Amino acid sequence: xxxxxxxxxxxxxxxxxxxxxxxxxxxxxxxxxxxxxxxxxxxxxxxxxxxxxxxxxxxxxxxxxxxxxxxxxxxxxxxxxxxxxxxxxxxxxxxxxxxxxxxxxxxxxxxxxxxxxxxxxxxxxxxxxxxxxxxxxxxxxxxxxxxxxxxxxxxxxxxxxxxxxxxxxxxxxxxxxxxxxxxxxxxxxxxxxxxxxxxxxxxxxxxxxxxxxxxxxxxxxxxxxxxxxxxxxxxxxxxxxxxxxxxxxxxxxxxxxxxxxxxxxxxxxxxxxxx
DNA sequence: TACTAACCTGTACG
DNA sequence: ACGTACAGGTTAG
Numbered sequence: 001x002x003x004x005x006x007x008x009x010x011x012x013x014x015x016x017x018x019x020x021x022x023x024x025x026x027x028x029x030x031x032x033x034x035x036x037x038x039x040x041x042x043x044x045x046x047x048x049x050x051x052x053x054x055x056x057x058x059x060x061x062x063x064x065x066x067x068x069x070x071x072x073x074x075x076x077x078x079x080x081x082x083x084x085x086x087x088x089x090x091x092x093x094x095x096x097x098x099x100x101x102x103x104x105x106x107x108x109x110x111x112x113x114x115x116x117x118x119x120x121x122x123x124x125x126x127x128x129x130x131x132x133x134x135x136x137x138x139x140x141x142x143x144x145x146x147x148x149x150x151x152x153x154x155x156x157x158x159x160x161x162x163x164x165x166x167x168x169x170x171x172x173x174x175x176x177x178x179x180x181x182x183x184x185x186x187x188x189x190x191x192x193x194x195x196x197x198x199x200x201x202x203x204x205x206x207x208x209x210x211x212x213x214x215x216x217x218x219x220x221x222x223x224x225x226x227x228x229x230x231x232x233x234x235x236x237x238x239x240x241x242x243x244x245x246x247x248x249x250x251x252x253x254x255x256x257x258x259x260x261x262x263x264x265x266x267x268x269x270x271x272x273x274x275x
Numbered sequence: 276t277a278c279t280a281a282c283c284t285g286t287a288c289g
Numbered sequence: 290a291c292g293t294a295c296a297g298g299t300t301a302g
Binding site: 097098099101104152155189191192193 | 297
Binding site: 099100101103104107108148149150151152153232233234236238 | 276277278279281282283284285286
């Protein structure tokens with residue numbers, strides 16, 4: 001039951017990671033992490049937190065293994081883990097991710113760090129940390145546009161202001177239940193069901209969150225054609241909610257883990273690029 | 276309520 | 290070189 005860094009980092013959760021000389025380096029809020037597969041058993045405290053070292057994986061894997069599809073995905077990607085990311089970085093990252101590709105998301109986020117994040121040196125290499133909410137909140141439209149955000153400039157700007165002005169309080173959302181936290185995120189311009197679920201799952205400890213994007217829908221329709229509600233061409237708010245309830249009922253309270261295994265599986269099957 | 280067009284950028288293909 | 294196709298979630302109508 002060892003973490004596999006390649007599987008985990010290349011699973012659509014994080015964007016600001018790079019591999020150098022077989023070591024992964026990544027920005028997480030105001031920290032830089034270095035993760036070496038060869039030394040994965042000697043993580044520091046904040047790294048253990050990031051990699052969710054205290055999750056009871058034996059219990060979780062057993063709990064989500066409802067059928068042979070999930071069982072084989074868990075077996076194939078047994079080193080895949082959910083991460084516990086810096087909430088503000090995760091929030092901005094997935095707002096930026098909407099209607100974009102991994103390569104574009106990554107590029108925009110690096111530009112955001114370069115323009116607004118503090119510089120630091122880590123293991124002899126220079127990094128830009130992720131900007132703090134107040135700094136990003138007073139970025140100009142032109143500066144944000146130059147990060148390649150396009151029409152998402154207003155999404156990022158308003159979202160950063162909401163955090164800077166404490167309309168969004170991540171500590172509160174961490175303690176709140178899934179629905180309360182989700183309703184709060186959905187108030188933000190640029191956050192819909194899918195982005196909200198990503199933020200909840202990857203940074204706010206809501207493991208019953210199950211982000212539904214086009215890939216996961218394709219996977220579910222392929223492997224579970226008769227088990228869940230897929231009628232209609234478009235995924236309306238109502239249908240998203242119904243489908244999510246069915247998924248949690250079937251996969252259980254750790255449904256988010258099953259989502260991650262299905263997502264990794266279908267993206268790999270379709271040879272989609274990662275970091 | 277259900278559906279659809281518009282939104283921006285980078286990359287791939289011919 | 291240049292145009293066209295495409296990926297991708299949210300909002301507004």
